[in-house]
Amino acid sequence: MTRPASISGFPEWSPAQRMIEQQLLDRIRTSFESYGFAPLETRAVEPLDQLLRKGETSKEVYLLRRLQADGEDGGGDAGLGLHFDLTVPFARYLLENAGRLQFPFRRYQIQKSWRGERPQEGRYREFTQADIDVVDRDELPFHYDVEIPLVVIDALGSLPIPPIRLQVNNRKLCEGFYRGLDIGDPEAALRAVDKLDKIGPAKVAELLTGTAGASQAQAKACLALAEISAPDESFAEAVHALGVKDPLLDEGLAELVRVVEAGREHAPGVLVADLRIARGLDYYTGTVYETQLTGFERYGSVCSGGRYDNLATSGTDRFPGVGISIGVTRILGLLFGAGTLSISRPVPTCVLVALPDEDSRPACDRIAATLRRRGIPTEVAPSAAKYGRQIRFAQRRGIPYVWFPDGGEVRDIRSGEQATADPQTWQPPEADRYPTIS
């Protein structure tokens, strides 16, 4: 075999990094479950027609084809592609299983997705996302728009990562504002403002006059709205001060005030109203969320979502929802790249049982089995080398304790402290039992 190489956009963490990822995923899952979200895992593939419902992502889809498709099933799975997010599969799952689910349905989903886009820093072709959504039949109460960001604040707050800034806006507010201004194409205006971080205000103003039918004064008002940001309900006064009146604007303002008030009570300073947030995807119909990781703002949002009233519909069935998606691979990629996440050892092992000679292996295995039954990860030395070499074996892996079966002693190889111990009763300090992230 020729020596293989990595594939751009398909990250592979080292075992130590994978341990960090697992601990983070465990904490996210615990947070989600503490709010009563039930787990779901959908298949990796969807029929192509489902995947193409969001037009702009169609060029990112990976198609599947069986290498040796036989004639009988017509080439097999020709119409299947890998999902590129977890929202489209979830909407499909809802329509397929609505009769078997209890509504409102709260589910979380932690899985990989795939996008064939050109890889760049902080973007991947294969990546893990952690999604929560609440969906109801026909109507979904607004209080779920308030709850969803609080779940994410708890989940991300439980992780050893930099502080987050969760930015919230409401499409009704923006659309109502554009209507109140009497702009020709409010949707085009929304798409133009969504590019503000990428292209800057001057070019957005050009787009607004060029594609959304706005006058210079209207474009200026749109940019003034987009500049409003506040960690409390004072943002509403700033909007009123722009002097635009519209019923939809009022509805969006009232909704956003409720989200911001709840966020301020739950975790002061984390959640902010930020009226430049629009989200490119056109299925959002109200509240929208984005999240910046402090120190990594220039890489964009690491956790996004919003309210979608029309994503899952079939005939007269309609399942409005609100949800948010944590970009786990994206966060890890940024933090691993910056070298700000490490773990106390790259193996789960807490104790290495030293091996005096190969004939003692069964006795050493029994000591190890006793420790394992008591929840202490343990392995036995690979060979009966000199003890110095066995200790170095442990050191290289960061294993904190070596057990010497001859005298029944255990040594903390960091401090050199050694004491007699019984495998039935000995306990490591809690901080040593499992690897810890720092």
Place this chain on the structure above:
Amino acid sequence: MTRPASISGFPEWSPAQRMIEQQLLDRIRTSFESYGFAPLETRAVEPLDQLLRKGETSKEVYLLRRLQADGEDGGGDAGLGLHFDLTVPFARYLLENAGRLQFPFRRYQIQKSWRGERPQEGRYREFTQADIDVVDRDELPFHYDVEIPLVVIDALGSLPIPPIRLQVNNRKLCEGFYRGLDIGDPEAALRAVDKLDKIGPAKVAELLTGTAGASQAQAKACLALAEISAPDESFAEAVHALGVKDPLLDEGLAELVRVVEAGREHAPGVLVADLRIARGLDYYTGTVYETQLTGFERYGSVCSGGRYDNLATSGTDRFPGVGISIGVTRILGLLFGAGTLSISRPVPTCVLVALPDEDSRPACDRIAATLRRRGIPTEVAPSAAKYGRQIRFAQRRGIPYVWFPDGGEVRDIRSGEQATADPQTWQPPEADRYPTIS
């Protein structure tokens, strides 16, 4: 959207079933880590040339193609396919990262794989496997062949599934026996005997005489060897009684005796020597493992593996290994199909906080937040319906407790018992805190 449908071979569990799967995976992971195996996750895709190294599986590979491949990168990922197991990606990972790993390297890997084969009961096109392997550089001591099945016995023994029967054989034993018999093509003989369960002894005898160059008497001896099975080292006497002599046979016998002895000490009656086990894949070079689930024997092995001395080699680098793979989706599919696995409720929620009126939602959210911080999964009622309807909401989901904020009381809705309680101190019985599998 037209109502979507399931896709044959791509299972999707219900949220309740997914909760069961997660609890099983957690226990498997805890068992693996208690033996010091470190986690690894490889990308879903491999270059096609890696995937085709095992010729017989090539027709099962799913190829990837970007829907709108642009010219610049030559059609993109045309040479990529989804992995069909976790052993081939692991061998590739080893060669790519050998310089950064500590040997012997103990890793586990719990991931999905994909095979485009025709689906049938107990077989899937998308499935989760849980693999452990130990790999060393140049040489791997035999004691790892002894340890690997003990890890699996602990892992599967920790699950609420029927008892297993772990069948072990050794290719050296069989090949040595065929050589000692002086059969023309020992490898062809191995492949013939591997079909014993599928086609029966008469057809295997035909294959042995037809393709492996065996005489009638030699074929009879091969079948006599394959019939030997014992939960202890008595199998070795039965082999000796067949009167065949060969040094490789002796080596294989001595190895298998060590595995069987250790298995008998660790968990009497679970591990058996079964000399018909051969494993179809040709990369195994010594010990081979298969596992039957009691009551589901006719579906074949649910957990298989073996020793592979030559799978990961590149130039002068050689990484012999031994490993085993638990077919998680396969086990779950069989048990879900038989209806023998259930969970106490299909949501994590332990407490539903009732809502007297919509104005009380912030107060109810505070009660819920207090309970959550104390590790009690809690949700607040979706609307301020009559309490009878809120209680039925909890009942339909199997949520055991309803909290009434007005009087500060909590009711066990199964027994109807109700008592005053403080969210700062109230504890559910441990068995109610999380859903439990029965």
